[in-house]
Amino acid sequence: MSENVAVAEPVKVQDNGVPASTTTTETAAASTAAKSSNVKSDASVLPESSDPAEILKQVEFYFSNENLPNDKFLYKLSLKNEGWVPIATICMFARMKRFRPVSAVVEALRGSKELLEVSEDGELVRRKIPLVEPKKEEKQDAFARSIYAKGFGEETATSQFDIEKFFETFGKFKQVRLRRDNDKKFKSSVFVEFASLEDAEKFLALDPKPKYNDVELLTMSKQAYVDMKAAEHGFTAHASGKNYRKFNAFKDDVHNNKKRRGGDNNNRNRNDNKRRRGPNDRNRERENKDKENKTTEDTQPSTDAAPSTEPATESAPAPAPVETAAEN
Incomplete structure (x- = not known):
């Protein structure tokens, strides 16, 4: 009397080396896990x-x-x-x-x-004070206070914290962002937003240039860095941005919808306006809205998709947001 023995089916492999039975979700999960493993900073x-x-x-x-x-x-x-x-x-x-x-x-x-x-x-x-979108002048001021520095070597578990401590000796800063490529590998460079333009200028004026672990840093203003990369790649600085999959409350419907909800008075005013508008007005509004939605679909990534950057408060380890504006 023979026993029933289960025989394993041979695994079919696609040209790209991925098992044919592997789902898109599984492949995406594996890719995300691989990228996360490139982030070494660990609090x-x-x-x-x-x-x-x-x-x-x-x-x-x-x-x-x-x-x-x-x-x-x-x-x-x-x-x-x-x-x-x-x-x-x-x-x-x-x-x-x-x-x-x-x-x-x-x-x-x-x-x-x-x-x-x-x-x-x-x-x-x-x-204490609700978050509001910064004015254009405030954004320009933050950009002017930001610098680029390169020469921090390979990332370790304490790189984020060690680099932050390093910059504390040069003045107060708002944030230190470790720059990463699309696979989240550290590019040995950072963007630092100083609290004041004076401190940023003092740092850039240092002679000789500051050293990190005995390696002299390459430093320049963030604007100079953006201009340099724009010239290298043949585009204008304003056209150099990529379609980043990075969440931004002010560009996403979340913040705008929150403001639009408003209070009862705002709702009453909108209802009064609707009653005064005729059919043609509403048709034109729908057409314009459709155009706006189409533009948004073409230019904005889905906010529900997995972002290419990990927020600082996500589960451990919590890397700094990825900066992918340029290769180096």
């Missing part, structure tokens, strides 16, 4: 701390004008409850897990003078 290697200054600095960065509009997870979370976000959730972010106990985090956040406020029960935190 879990840092020692546990209850330092209120460190805690406040990190959380204020999360809610800052520079980070919050580009942090899809935290921004959308802040829309759910009048800006309030559970502190317990904040404590689970990659760069916050080392700050314990949670009560120390709550007390540190209560010390925020201008940006943050904590609920009476100590469970929630939010911005």
Whole structure:
């Protein structure tokens, strides 16, 4: 009497080396995992701390004008409850897990003078002043205060933190962004937004150039870098941007829809206007809306798709957003 033995079917492999049975979702997941493995910075290697200054600095960065509009997870979370976000959730972010106990985090956040406020029960935190889209002049000012620096070597688990500490010696800064290629590999270069134009200019004027681990850095203003790359690739600086899959609350419908909802008075005004408009007006509006939607579909990536950059508050490790404006 013979036993039934299951015989494995031979795995069919496509020309690209991927098993034929592999789904698009599985392939995408494998690609995402491979890219994530290229990110070496890991906050879990840092020692546990209850330092209120460190805690406040990190959380204020999360809610800052520079980070919050580009942090899809935290921004959308802040829309759910009048800006309030559970502190317990904040404590689970990659760069916050080392700050314990949670009560120390709550007390540190209560010390925020201008940006943050904590609920009476100590469970929630939010911005004191609602986030608004920066004016053109403010964006230009931030760009002018930003510099490019290259020469930081291979990425290690502490690179993000070591580079931030390095720049602390040259003045206050808003953010340090490690630049990465499309596969999230560190390009050995950073963009740094200083808090003041004076500090940015002082850094760029240093002679000799600053060294990092005994390697002299290549430094220039961010504007000079953009102009240089534009000249190399034969396009104008204003036309050099790619169709980045990067969340931006001010370019996405999330922020605009939130403002459009408004209050009862705004709703009443809109209803009055609708009653005064005739059929032809409404038809023209629908045609214009269709054109706008088509333009948006052609130029804006889906915000529901997996972004090419990891927000600073996503699950560990939490790398800085990818900068893919140029190869080097």
